[in-house]
Amino acid sequence: MASINAGATFKVRRKSPELIRPAKPTPHELRILSDIDDQDGLRFQMPLALIYRHNPCMDGRDPARVIRDAVAEALVFYYPFAGRLREFATRKLVVECTGEGVLFVEADADATLLQLGTLLPPIQNLRELLYDVPGAAGVIDCPLMLIQVTRLLCGGFVFAWRYNHTIADGAGIYQFIEAVGELARGAECPSVLPVWQRHILCARYPPRVTLRHPEHDTVVDTKRTIIPHDRVVRHFFFGPTEISTLRQSLPPHLHSCSKFQIVTACMWRCRTIATFSDPNEEFRVLCVMNIRKQMNPPLPEGYYGNAIVYPAAVATAEMLLKNPLHYAVELVKKAIHEGTEEYVQSVADLMVLRGRPNLTGARTYLVSSARVFEVDVGWGKPAYGGVARGGVDSFPRAVSYFMRLKNSKGEDGIMxxxxxxxxxxxxxxxxxxxxxxxxxxxxxxL
Known part of the structure; x- marks a missing residue:
């Protein structure tokens, strides 16, 4: 197997961090988060990156200034991002909309786009492209977003940022960045206006857990199966041939399963075989599921809070090993099918009753279908846009993001x-x- 191009080492010159405030006055108020937002598993800062090529039509325009101004305009509509999180009783999180702003760093790198390395997560040299401003990496009482725009020698640039995951999920942050792109290109307001309404995903009164939630089980890691520090990252491409081969190995009633379900089951089974030490130990696969359309009525367009749950499939190592692929596929399909409105409500109630527990980490494989960020800030579509780390952090941030892209042969597939x-x-x-x-x-x- 060919190794990933790690990219060249380069120097970055940064200006002092500054705060981008909303371009106009915004309300000073408290905004409560939902009980899906403020679970422990989302209390971290999520890094993403957009990498743009040189565009001769934009010569003379400074991407740092364009993006800085567009973010300030976007914060007028998304003003909670300019506030700070406060924690109340029972660990309840609330945004105080203070208008203090988000952190911004302007930088120049002595490197070209080609020297960045292969444009797949984890993005190489991310520490240079997204400076960890001292004191800004926390969750409570910290800026909710950090942005760095790094100009490259070739005329391209990197628009990297990290955000507090309790405020938005992948779809929500894409909505915000899309708004930044629209405003950067001259729009007066975003095409999709933000909707808060976090009460929709708050616990019932009184809260009542009505379903099993193995994704939040307390499991003792007696065999130390949580991934240690000596790790390597590999990327596996499932194109038409691979998907067809796996699908044909399934019984007819499973031929209609989605590519996501088949690849998830395949990688869960293979990963279990590669890591188990006791055949009787239970292994989990957690599927990040967008529930915007699962609710009745569906969540309003523009809702940018966390609208995700983690339905789990559970099996012993022995059962995954001795059974063919269709056993794992059946379990994954069943878990996703159970992600109903009642399931979502039961999760919200569980958060309140059990102190907002984290996800189960031991012997767990966490997967998500990653959104491709094709946001145009004036320079056209990015050469890469999406998650910046891709599963190399400690759990629960070690998500295996399934990305839809083309391989070197031009075939569509899942990376x-x-x-x-x-x-x-x-x-x-x-x-x-x-x-x-x-x-x-x-x-x-690739």
Whole structure:
């Protein structure tokens, strides 16, 4: 397998961090988060990146200034982002809309776009492209967003940022960044106006947990199966041939399963084989599920809060090993099917009754279908837009993001990053190749 191009080491010159405030006065008020927003598993800052090529039509325009001004305008509509989180009794999170602003860093790198390396998560040299401003990495009483715009020698630039995940999910932050792009291109207001209405996803009164939630079980990690620090990252491409091979191995009633379900089950099974130490231990796969359309009525257009749950499939290592792929597919399909409105409400109630617990970390594989950020801030579509880390952080941030993209042959497929210790990675690759009847093309660094 070819290795990922790590990119060149380069120097970055930064100006002092500044705060971008809303371009116009905004209300000073308290905005309550939902009980889906303020669960412990979302209390971290999520890094993302947009990487743009040189555009001759924009020569003379400074991307840092364009983006800074557009963010200030966007914060007029999304003014809670300019506030600070406060924690009340029972760990309840509230945004105090203070108008203090979001952090902004302007920088220049002595590198070209080609020297950044392969444009797949984890983005190389991210620490240079997204400066960790001292004191700004917390959750409570900290800026809710940090942005860095880094100009490149070739005329391209990197628009990187991180945001407090309790305020928005992937769809919500995409909505905000899309608004920044529209305003940067001259729009007077965003095409989709933001909607708060976090009360929709708050717990019932009195709260009552009506369903099982294995994604929040307390599990003792007796075998130390949480991923250790000595890890490697590999990217696996599932194109038409690989998907067809896996689908044909399933019984007819599962041929209609989605690509996401099939790839999730495949990687869960292979990852379990690569990491288990006791066949009787339970392994989980958690699927990040957007529930905007699961609610009745659906959440309003413009809702940018966290509208995600984590339905889980659970099986012992022995059952995953001795059964063919369709066993895991059935479990994944069933888990996703159970992500109903009642399930969402039960999760919100559980958060209140159990002190907003984190997700189960031991022997857990967390997957999500990642959004591609094709946001135009005036320079056209980015060469890359999306998650910046892609599963190399500690749990629960170690999400395996499934990204839809084309390989070097122009084939549409799903790129899956996996992070494991080297020996476990070798086992996983071997198992994947066995499942595909000796086809090694699935393992690709592109």
């Amino acid at each position: 899956v990053p996996i992070c494991l210790p080297p020996k476990a990675m070798d086992v996983l690759i071997d198992e994947l190749q066995k499942m595909l009847l000796g086809r090694s093309s699935i393992a690709s660094a």
